[in-house]
Amino acid sequence: MTEVAPRGAPVGAHARLSDLLLEGLRHVRRRPLRSALTALTSAVAIAVTVNVISLSYGLDQDLRRDVGLFGALVVDVGRVPIVAPGQPRPAFGPAELERVRLAVAGLDATVVARRQVSGSARPVVNGTPQGEAQRVQVLSASTAYLQTLAVLPVAGRWFVEEDRQLERCVLDLALARRLFPDLAPGNVVGQLVDLGLSTGARAVEVLGVLADPLTHRELFDSFDEGKGARTLTSSLLSFRNVYLPDGALGEGDLSGISTVFPDLNRLEEGVRRLERQWPRLELDPARMLLTPIAVFVRRDWMAEMSASSADGALLGNIVWIIIVLVAAVMLSTLHLITIRERYDELAVRRCEGARRADVAWQVTFEGTLTALAGGLLGLPLGHAAAAVLRAMVGFPFRFEARYALVATLIAVGLGLLASVVPARRAAGLDPARILTRRLT
């Protein structure tokens, strides 16, 4: 059964927005169940879209913020992590430190040399080491080391010059949690750790706990099978280190020299000067020149990480684009079928003076209105889905207002997209033929 448009429907060459709205609402009221079902399709598509966008862009944002804490004005010089057993090892020690100091002289830069070794650690309770020793990375550096990062202690403090000869350490938060799972960071300060090093075992007192700059550590750790393959230098920024005062691991061979520059201009000048000493390590495999010792500009790496993260977020778009396209195709087909049902109504409107464009506008407007209504319904639905998925998967699903705004715009786009073909079909109808067929 078809219905003819009631009196009061917009006629004439210039149907106003309010008329379109009124007619759209009337159309919805005439078929409440079917309109609700159509809107529901849009609601589900928008709920998925807002979740996918929030997740991928949220993760991207977090990662870029984390990476931003890793020392944007730091340039490292050190051994390139090439695993080539049996090959001679390049010298890297006080002589190289002196070369770095000379190269950056006059640039107001802070030069921090560090030594890194692996060892094992156990918590000491009541004077006795507890449990099986765990593999840790141990690092000794000067008091200026903290300047190479934008990370601060969450409990206790970093070293001062007076700590130099003392058996003290600072732990990264992730390591503090692993060694003392039952203690809050504040209570880890003052505890003793039994460190197993090549020079022998020693008990050191925890002086402070450094904040963890990795927002999604648990998530990334659970997929990071490559951690064992990383060298000590590469693992530095995993933030699972035991820090010791300068000299605590002896003197001599170094693992790396970090130079902190006061600003970008002086960093660039510093890199130019350091590049005269050693080649720069490129992260692009095609341009990478592998030399035993290289200059590593952390900004390069941070830019690569950020770009890679942004690419990942872009990739996430594929999921919601597919969902929105699927919804658009289905809605479009549904609208097309509905148009057939409304042939008479549309023919009468054309006879009353409505132009083809008016009919096309009406169909487009109604389709968009339904999709938008569904989209708005999809926002709370998406919010609920985010909460359920967060609890089930442990992924940082979230629901942010600005993404809701984006999703609303997408809902409008979905409505428009789904209305293109039906609107063309409606506009192309020949009212004379339809009404003649009806009358005969």
Place this chain on the structure above:
Amino acid sequence: MQVASLVFQALRRLARRPVRSFLLLQGTIWGVAVAVFPSAVIMGTREAARRDATVIGADRISLAADPTSALQVELKQDDVATARRAVEAAGVAVLDAVGLRVVREWAPSGERPTGTSPRSALLAGPPEGPRARGHSLAAGRWLAADDPSEACVVEAGVAAWLGRAALRPGDTFTLPEQLETLRVVGVTRPRLPLALSTDDLGFNLEHPLYAKLAQGVLLMLGLPVVRDGWKRSDACVWVGPGADRRVDWITLRVAPDDLSQAASAAREALARERITAVTLYPIVLPLLLSGRVERFSAVRAAMFLACLAMGAVVMANLGLLNVLTRGREIAVRRVEGATRRTIAAQFLAEGLLLTAAGSALGLLLAMGLAALRAALEPVAGFAWVFPWGDAALAVGVALGVGLLAALLPALRAAAQDPVEGLAGD
């Protein structure tokens, strides 16, 4: 009305509007595809990893001294035993544990400065060394503990490297710039091309996306460049360990499912001995083998249900519309004697058939996506299979949802008054 007749009628309606039906089925198609395609890849790769473990190195862990440690570390034969004991203490059976020394390498001419391309090498290690690295014997025998120092096992490509037609057990030869004459006791089989292009991290270095994408990402994530071209040459000569206790590589062979746990145990044990080692093994396969990716199944299920919900809502909508446009047909059939139940059954059958068609297309799409995913993956061993269990579950749920979607129009059609239906026209 018989079921066959119901199905036949439904089929006729479906065939009358194939394009429209296809477009309306998008929700079901993508829902089933999303649900099934990850299982196809995960299960296929698990099977391949276990079946082809030796080829893709899914049963191997290689340890080498960390080159960036402030204290220079050298691995010794004793460390092999330490690693082995630690892995066994973790409850993992060790199939092989060997220490290998790279006595000499021969770089191919024009090699890139990374030094990672295949190289010929003279390797010193215990008799089970070649086996631990995935070799099998083609002729002769493996080395024995009491073999003289000139006895060697040659890999399949050594003859070609030395410019000889063939090398057989009993033959003697001299390596370039070496004085000692070696005598062949065994020759290994040529390894598969995939084995020759797969590195210790499990990546297929010949895959077009490796150099374009994966390598850069790995370097960015801090994974080192490894100069171990000899592992991919098939042109190495294996001799006994000799008196030198130093080793360059420790290779452990375990079942693929134990890879991650064994590597962790070995690494921890060496750390307790104050040895800093890098541990190389395929880094992606353990994620699939251990089921850690199952944590995504909730996301997959959510996507599946979202697609199905969209599909169901559209189908219910279409069904309702059908009831309206087919009012006269329903009325005539009722007048002809069809009961309300028969009318409802007809609409249900149509809904179910549509969903079944959508599910079938969804399975096809899933397999296409799985094949594409496996082909685009630079990790060696990625494969796909048809996951019968998950496919049956997904199709079952889709049919259930399709039935629910058809219920609303079916009830409305059954409730329609035939007199009104005929009078209205």
